Amino acid sequence: MVLPQTHRHISPEEYLQGELESDIKHQLIDGEAYAMAGASENHNLLSGNIFSELKINLKGSPCRxxxxxxxxxxxxxFFYPxxxxxxxxxxxxxYYKTAPTIVIEVLSKTTRKFDQSAKRLRCQNIPSLxxxxLIEQDKGEIQLFSRAHNxxxxxxxxxxxINFESLGISIAxxxxYERVDNEDVLSFLQQKQQEALQTAS
Incomplete structure (x- = not known):
């Protein structure tokens, strides 16, 4: 998206048209467009894993x-969750949604502060949410904020x-964290292997 030479804010209509023409994704925050950086391997694995688990568990439901x-x-x-x-x-x-039930972000160093604070507070104002x-990629920890619990x-x-009350499902x-490479996952798998050996002996 080519930003205007003047420093005026970009309208939603200009932004949406620009995204259709751009090879790079941008988020629009307070009228300013911000290019999105590429994601790490762990980030991609975590996003893909939770997407797959949700899709399988929600098969046959009205949820997408x-x-x-x-x-x-x-x-x-405009964000790209x-x-x-x-x-x-x-x-x-x-090209965009306005009424999500759940929004999930995998944290990274560059987006952590925004995802934990400003984006979260803005999303919490969505009536449907x-x-x-928030999923950590460098350790095995997931934080869930629930409207049902204020x-x-x-x-x-x-x-x-992890229990998703709004969907009536839970996911291990x-x-x-399947195939994700961090110390917590390695330690957890080693512990499971040791427990399995002890049970077998």
Whole structure:
């Protein structure tokens, strides 16, 4: 997206047209377009794993699961969530969604602060949103903020099952971290192997 030479803010219409023409994805925040950097291997694995688990568990339901190529519109801001689930969509535009039930972000060094604070607070203002989820890629930890509990956060670790109350499903944290390379995952797998050997002996 080629930004205007003047420093005026970009309208949602200009942004959407620019994204159709651009080879690089941008987020629109307070009228400013920000190019998105490429993601790490762990980031991609985590996004793909949680997407796959949700899609399998939601098969046959009215809910649809989207990955990072689908935009989320919040007022006049536009984001690309790593994963989101939409159950009751009232927006007919095929390039963005406005009524997600769940938004999931995999944290990285460059986006951590924004995902944990400003983006989370903006998303929590979406009437349809029930859960906002942050997944660590450098350790085995998932934080879930729940509207049903006044946006209180809950933490889940390897060996736990994360409960998505709004969808009526739960997913093993171990499955979300499948093939992810970090110290927590390595330690967890080693412990499981030791326990299996002890049980077999």
């Amino acid at each position: 699961t989207f990955m990072s190529d689908m935009k989320l519109r919040v007022a006049d801001d 790593d994963v989101m689930v939409v159950c009751n969509e009232d927006n007919l535009d095929s 029930q859960e906002y989820v 946006w209180q956060s809950f933490y889940y670790y390897l060996g736990d099952r 944290v171990e499955d979300i």
